[in-house]
Amino acid sequence: MKKVIFDTDPGIDDTMAMLLAHASDKIDLIGITTIFGNATIENATRNALYVKKKFGLTAAVSMGTDTPLVREAGEPTTFVHGDNGIGNVQIPEGDLGEKDNRAAHDFIIDQLKAYPNEITLIGVGRLTNLALALQKEPSIAKFAKEVIVMGGAFGYNGHSGNVTPFAEANVLGDPHAADIVFTADWPVTVVGLDVTHQVKMDQAYMEKLRNSSKKYGQFIYDITRFYVDFHKNECQLDYFPVHDSSAITYAIAPELFKVKKGPLRVVTEGVAIGHTMLKTSGSAFPIDNWSDKPVQTVCVDVDADKFLELYMDTMSA
Numbered sequence: 001m002k003k004v005i006f007d008t009d010p011g012i013d014d015t016m017a018m019l020l021a022h023a024s025d026k027i028d029l030i031g032i033t034t035i036f037g038n039a040t041i042e043n044a045t046r047n048a049l050y051v052k053k054k055f056g057l058t059a060a061v062s063m064g065t066d067t068p069l070v071r072e073a074g075e076p077t078t079f080v081h082g083d084n085g086i087g088n089v090q091i092p093e094g095d096l097g098e099k100d101n102r103a104a105h106d107f108i109i110d111q112l113k114a115y116p117n118e119i120t121l122i123g124v125g126r127l128t129n130l131a132l133a134l135q136k137e138p139s140i141a142k143f144a145k146e147v148i149v150m151g152g153a154f155g156y157n158g159h160s161g162n163v164t165p166f167a168e169a170n171v172l173g174d175p176h177a178a179d180i181v182f183t184a185d186w187p188v189t190v191v192g193l194d195v196t197h198q199v200k201m202d203q204a205y206m207e208k209l210r211n212s213s214k215k216y217g218q219f220i221y222d223i224t225r226f227y228v229d230f231h232k233n234e235c236q237l238d239y240f241p242v243h244d245s246s247a248i249t250y251a252i253a254p255e256l257f258k259v260k261k262g263p264l265r266v267v268t269e270g271v272a273i274g275h276t277m278l279k280t281s282g283s284a285f286p287i288d289n290w291s292d293k294p295v296q297t298v299c300v301d302v303d304a305d306k307f308l309e310l311y312m313d314t315m316s317a
């Protein structure tokens, strides 16, 4: 089993991914660190505690930051995820349990040191917590087994952005943090829009999931109604692309993905802010801000049918 810390802004697709990690016998979810984005940091943390309590997760929940490293924080994307961040399903009043008393980046530092070369960090929101951990304690890079990020877009399969023509939401939300994480000396795999848009959950799939997953099906069906409506009304799609669960699926079954390798940077200012750029060419250039950076991995294609089967089977087991 992979020990995983899941850094997340739940978030409807975040919640689907968190439950996949919980349900999988390949993943030992030891921590959930929260970040602003799909919801305010308070709501994201509350949602994580709610899901933890409802489904009996044992992972600690640690609250992260509400502020990007350099940019101004934007408004939470409640038009995609609902005012409460999980599709406006009713969250019961009362005690949802205690969060860890450390800030998310301190929790990450402590756990990486406690389990050297054992922990996979999976980030499916803005990468500010991971960047803060690296800034405070640069030595942790060598303690991480692997870092998997849902974010970015590289132009494969026709996908280069979703907030701007050339930027994806998680990376654009804190491009400086993403550049720090992608250029740190730890092994990063990025699962971006290039592949998340290849995996499509439609109404028939969601109904099948609702019926076959006795434990999670109805809840996932309920929280995704708002998300389905957003994709139908604002994007003219009769399905939703599977973003955050793609990062968990990569941790479970990397063989389902095709990858390219190279140093990876993020544009942090100007018209292309938030654009992710992978250097695949081995050519030398007179000016080159890539070649002295570590070679990372970017997913460029996925076996969508097997992915959808894996999600269905794991949630229904």
Ligand SMILES: [Ca+2]
Residues within 6 Å of the ligand: 008, 009, 010, 011, 013, 014, 038, 124, 125, 244
């Ligand atoms: Ca997310």
